[in-house]
Amino acid sequence: MNIHTYEKAWLIAAMLLIVGFIATITYGSIGLGIAMVDDEGGSIDPNEVFDHEEFSDPGVQQVGEDEYEVYVRAQTFTFVPSPIEVPAGSEVTFHVTSPDVIHGFSVVGTNVNTMVIPGEISTMTVEFDEPGEYGLVCNEYCGPQHHEMSGQLIVTP
Ligand code: CUA
Structure with missing residues (x-):
């Protein structure tokens, strides 16, 4: 393994961590049934x-x-x-x-x-x-x- 391979490995690990965080948040909102306030439903005057x-x-x-x-x-x-x-x-x-x-x-x-x-x-x-x-x-x-x-x-x- 050279230095370049390590760098790549860490990059992938960092990306997996981010994906993991997003998955946790998404799962949390579904699992607990919390309806997030967003503009999914649209807006109205x-x-x-x-x-x-x-x-x-x-x-x-x-x-x-x-x-x-x-x-x-x-x-x-x-x-x-x-x-x-x-x-x-x-x-x-x-x-x-x-x-x-x-x-x-x-x-x-x-x-x-x-x-x-x-x-x-x-x-x-x-x-x-x-x-x-x-x-x-x-x-x-x-x-x-x-x-x-x-x-x-x-x-x-
Ligand atoms: Cu409280 Cu409507």
Whole structure:
């Protein structure tokens, strides 16, 4: 082995380390179910939420045999619509935004929990295996009735 080979080996080791770090972060976010705030879901003018194609009249849309898109408005101090009904065993993608202040969108007892920022659409896909009823709560302080901000998700058989 000459010096050049060592240099190459260290270079590869350094690169593997970086890949490892990225993998750890990615795995962490999936494993713990933390929805990262990013622009994956797209952005929206908060002043136009009520005029938006989907968010003006949010609800559940079936887009495939077992696939649903759910549009939710988190607003002071409620979730629209509520209750939300989706069938068990289907792939459900939530799109949540806010027309006013920062809210949270959390499905109690699951790892669905995201911050909802005006101007951002938070998107996450989940599958509910078992039928049941879940509460929706807001985990971000949003004003005097923050503690009363709730909704319901019904997973039908
Ligand atoms: Cu909405 Cu707290």
